[in-house]
Structure formats: C-alpha cells, structure tokens
Amino acid sequence: MVRKHAVLMASCVRLAVGALGVALGSAAAASDAFPSKPIVLVVPFAAGGPTDVVARALGQAMSKDLGQSVVVENRLGAGGTVAAAFVARAQPDGYTILIHHNGMATAPALYKKLSYDPLKDFDYIGQVADVPMTMLGKKDLPPNNAAELVKYVKDNKDKVTLANAGLGAVSQLCGLLFEEAVGVKMTAIPYQGTGPAMTALLGGQVDLLCDQTTSTLPQIAAHRVKMYGVTTPARIKALPNSPTLDEQGVKGFSMKVWHGVYAPKGTPPAVTARLTKALQQGLKDPVVAKRLDELGAEIVPVEKQTPAGLQTWLKAESGKWQPLLKTMKVEAP
Known part of the structure; x- marks a missing residue:
C-alpha cells in the first residue's frame, strides 16, 4: 500500500513538473516571439x-x-x-x-x-x-524680468491671473511651486489643455503661464510673449541667453x-x-x-x-x- 502511494505521489510530481515546464516553455516562447x-x-x-x-x-x-x-x-x-x-x-x-x-x-x-x-x-x-519649463507673461505685462515680476505679483496679489492646462497639469504644478517660492497666492485660471491656455495668454486674457518648452519655444522665438525665466537650475541649450528664475533671485526654484x-x-x-x-x-x-x-x-x-x-x-x-x-x-x- 505504501509502495502504491509512493508511486502515485511520484507520478503526480512528474505531472506537475511537466505541466510547469510546459507553462514556462510557453511563457518563454511567447516572450521570445514578442512582439x-x-x-x-x-x-x-x-x-x-x-x-x-x-x-x-x-x-x-x-x-x-x-x-x-x-x-x-x-x-x-x-x-x-x-x-x-x-x-x-x-x-x-x-x-x-x-x-x-x-x-x-x-x-x-x-x-x-x-x-x-x-x-x-x-x-x-x-x-x-x-523638458524644461518657462515662465511667460502676456506681451504688455509691465514687468521686464523675474525680479520685477516678483515685485509686481506681490504688489498686485490675487489680481494677477495665472493660466494652467487643468488639474494635475504640469503648468498648474509649476504655478503652485512659483506661488510657494514668492509667498503670494494668485488667481488660477484653468483651461482644457495647453492650447487654450496659451491662446488665452496670447490674447491677453490672462497674465501668466508656466509651461513646457515643447509648447512655448515658438511663441518666445516670435516675441509674442514676455519671457521671465527658465525653471531649471541651469540655463538650457534651446534658450542659452535666457536666465533661469533661480539666478534672477527666485532661489531654489526647480521644475x-x-x-x-x-x-x-x-x-x-x-x-x-x-x-x-x-x-x-x-x-x-x-x-x-x-x-x-x-x-x-x-x-x-x-x-x-x-x-x-x-x-x-x-x-x-x-x-x-x-x-x-x-x-x-x-x-x-
């Protein structure tokens, strides 16, 4: 009886090992064939x-x-x-x-x-x-550099409007980080995407927008906006003559x-x-x-x-x- 049980157990083990081998083989074959x-x-x-x-x-x-x-x-x-x-x-x-x-x-x-x-x-x-980001202002916004912008924002506080591309968008995150850095809460204006937010800035409906160079470089090159600074610690290759926010006094700003x-x-x-x-x-x-x-x-x-x-x-x-x-x-x- 013990012998029969041992034989049965051995058979089960062989079947299980065989099945596992087939499964692993199938998985390996699938991976080898990918994609x-x-x-x-x-x-x-x-x-x-x-x-x-x-x-x-x-x-x-x-x-x-x-x-x-x-x-x-x-x-x-x-x-x-x-x-x-x-x-x-x-x-x-x-x-x-x-x-x-x-x-x-x-x-x-x-x-x-x-x-x-x-x-x-x-x-x-x-x-x-x-992708670096850039802080932009509408063409006729009074400040001409980041230091002037910080003073302008502090003087006008919630009168200054800051566009973003919606909840969770990187433009919103950049705006929040900027508010924390300068210690002032601005009026956030959310839009349904980067395109509408940029259109609002170009049209003068909002004061500021912080967004990716993938979207902002053409507008900067065409001088349709005011450029206040790059958000990375060091200047970037695409905008070698544009100073960072950090070097203009917004210390530690990095986004x-x-x-x-x-x-x-x-x-x-x-x-x-x-x-x-x-x-x-x-x-x-x-x-x-x-x-x-x-x-x-x-x-x-x-x-x-x-x-x-x-x-x-x-x-x-x-x-x-x-x-x-x-x-x-x-x-x-």
Whole structure:
C-alpha cells in the first residue's frame, strides 16, 4: 500500500513538473516571439500636445527596433488618470503600454478615489526625456524680468491671473511651486489643455503661464510673449541667453517635466526587458534626438532609461509633490 502511494505521489510530481515546464516553455516562447503584432502606446493627453509630441517621436523610433508598429492612442480625461487606469487594467503582455509625465507622481494627492496605485500597479520600462519649463507673461505685462515680476505679483496679489492646462497639469504644478517660492497666492485660471491656455495668454486674457518648452519655444522665438525665466537650475541649450528664475533671485526654484514608459503589472520580465531595449535604441536615433532637441527636451542619461531608473525617480517625485499638494489643499472636486 505504501509502495502504491509512493508511486502515485511520484507520478503526480512528474505531472506537475511537466505541466510547469510546459507553462514556462510557453511563457518563454511567447516572450521570445514578442512582439508579434503592433504595440499601443497610450498617451493621457491630446494629440499635438507636449507629451503626445514626445510619444510620437519615440514610438516611431522604437518601432524600428521592435520590427512592429508602435501606435499612439490618446485617452484623455481627469489629468491623465483615465489613461493610466486603462493601462493598469490592460492585459500584461506588453502590447499596451503607457507614457506619462509628472502626473504619475501627483495623482494620489489630487484624486481621492484613484483606481490604481502608480507605485504598485505598473511595471517600469524606463525614463525618456526631461523638458524644461518657462515662465511667460502676456506681451504688455509691465514687468521686464523675474525680479520685477516678483515685485509686481506681490504688489498686485490675487489680481494677477495665472493660466494652467487643468488639474494635475504640469503648468498648474509649476504655478503652485512659483506661488510657494514668492509667498503670494494668485488667481488660477484653468483651461482644457495647453492650447487654450496659451491662446488665452496670447490674447491677453490672462497674465501668466508656466509651461513646457515643447509648447512655448515658438511663441518666445516670435516675441509674442514676455519671457521671465527658465525653471531649471541651469540655463538650457534651446534658450542659452535666457536666465533661469533661480539666478534672477527666485532661489531654489526647480521644475521640469519628465516622462516615463510603463507596462501593466505582471508583464513578463523578458517582455519589459525587450521594451527597455527598444526604448534605449529609440533614444539613440538621430531623428529622435534632433526632434527632441528642437523642442527643448533633453534625453535622460542611459542609467535612467531603465526600469530601476524610472522606479527610483517616481518614488522620489511622489515624496516631493504629494506632501506639497496636500499642504496646499489642491485636489479634484
């Protein structure tokens, strides 16, 4: 009886090991075959917007390395959370991925009922590029430099209007950071996207807008706005003669837009590794480098173009922004 039981147990073990081997073999085969069809790169913002422009340049370059099309799909709504939630629920096979900016770090503080956890519900592929921001004023705003702007804002306080592209937009975050730096609360005017906010500034309906160089460089070059400073600690290649806010007296002011690429949690490691390789190869593409350079964007160092690089950065940014937003009581209605 004992012998029969032992034989039965041994048979069960062999079957289990065999089944596991088949499963692992199938998973390995699937990973080896990846990708066998087009990949969807989900963008949380409108076509033609700053993140969309970066996504399309990157997707085209990644497709060359992957041997499959990378199709950009725009899913708008709720400061990027609609797109992030969609990807978090997607099949974890590498065929649906997300590109997102600082909003991945700020969403938990802005939305009480967030349906996903940015730190737990995604696998990481890597960072892409950093985009500096610029503080702009309407053409006839009296101040001529950042020092004069700070004085003007303090003298006029809530009479000064500050446009942004909506809740959670980087333009809103930059405005909040500027308010904290100068110690004055201005009147925020939210718009449905970067385009309408810029149109309002150009039309003189609002006084100020802080936004990405991907959107602001053409207006600066055409002298349609007043340029008060770059938001990064050092001057940028795209605007070498434009001083930073920090060097003009707004000490410690530092704000940039960063982009990362994510996959749903549970994506096979071999698949995420393949996507990371395609990301890194794509960022070496001279066409991509030239396009991002034209937009004032700066490709991140290769050590950040990795899952570990993105994960470390997201944790750090979450720790920076979430306490600030909660202190300032900024959240969705």
